[in-house]
Amino acid sequence: MFALLFLFIAVVAAYPARGPCTGDCWTKDPAVIQRSSDGTYFRFGTGTGVVTMTSPSLKGPWKDVGAALPSGSKINVEGVDSHDIWAPDVHKEGDTYYMYYVLSKLGTQTSQIGVATSTTLEPGSWTDHGEIGLPANSAYNRIDPNWIEIGGKQYLQFGSYWQDIYQVELANALQVGSAAPYQLSWNASLNHRQEGSFMYKNGDYYYLFFSAGLAGSYTANSPPAGEEYSVRVCRSATGTGHFVDKAGNDCKQSGGTMVLASHDQVYGPGGEGVINDKDLGPVLVYHYYPLSLKQSGGSKGNDGYQFGWNELDFASGWPVVKAT
Incomplete structure (x- = not known):
């Protein structure tokens, strides 16, 4: 019993405190970017029309400034x-910012990016171009897009459950x-979570x-301890496979190194991204x-989620969260 208690304390103490957040810190699936013209931070998140927050710094104060797509999507x-x-x-190419987003029926493969x-x-300045043309497939779900450029080519990572994470090359940003599409990551032991x-x-x-x-909407009784969200990582020299x-x-084959798990008041961290501040x-x-x-007892819907952030140290060759 004492050994288990010691292990629990060690795990809880393994992570530094998250960075501070003031103002409106509610968020779900945050995408953070700094506007190049004036340094303003924008935080976009899941919600009606894409929730948009702005702040002069990562610390806040964050302010809700409205929906990026107030009229919704044309999809x-x-x-x-x-x-x-x-x-x-969200990312920037030249003078233009691009936002990939998702419409999905929860728990199904009825989804579009x-x-x-x-x-x-x-808010309201966004031009909606609709679907990116990703074909449906029983192997993957078309959600959680993420853009990257590799060797002068553009790629999109996406996927959830089924056969997990995929990547597809883009003809252009639209x-x-x-x-x-081809598979990057898969974990049967997590029930494809x-x-x-x-x-x-x-x-x-x-x-x-x-x-x-x-x-999900966490309550006092679910999910079983250790089965909640956590952030993990694999790496590759090419970016297109062999992670x-x-x-x-x-x-x-079920690989993945833990980056951030539940600790202190931080329960179920996820929906992550990395920015160069x-x-x-x-x-x-x-x-x-x-x-x-x-x-x-938890709350209904996404009302309880909060914005978290930590600096990353890559000195060991692997990302480690550190205190600010």
Whole structure:
């Protein structure tokens, strides 16, 4: 019993405190980017029309400034409100910002990935271009998009459950190319509970971050301890395959090194991304569920999720969260 208690304390103490957040810290699946013209931070998240927050720093104060797509998406997904938009991913090319997003019927493969563009990031400034043309397939779910450029070519990571994380080459930032999607990561031991992938280049490697475990409206009784969301990673020299974890395990054979798990008040961290902060360097951004809220019975929907962030240290060749 004492050994188990010691192990629990050691695990809880293994992570530093998250970075501070003031103002409106509610979020789900945060995508954070800094506007190049004035340094303003924008935080986009799952919600009606894509929830948009702004702040002068990562610490806040964050302010809700409205929906990125107040009229919803032009995509028609049966049984889904076009305003109910998930998992935004935002990057900049030239003078244009691109936002990939999702419409999906929960728990099904009835999903579509769309894209919108803006030159300012401001709510209502986005032009919706609709579907990117990713074909349906029983092997994957078309959700949780993430863009990256590798060797002058553009790619999109995506997927959740079924056969987990996939990658597809894009013809351009608005459309999928002719190449077939292929699998990057898979874990049968997690009941295929992998999603929210985000690829980040550091040094000689591409790091594939993903959320493993159960996400949802956490309550005092669910899920079983250790089965909630956590952030894990594999790396590759090419970015297009052969991802392994720190122990050398293939990411397509249940590999994945833990980056961040539940600790202190941070319960079920996930929905992650990595940004290069102008002052702090690489920073992991994510959502989490306050443990005190879970212990009190939880809340309905996504109301309880909060914005979390930690600096990342890659000195060992693997990302390690550190205190700010």
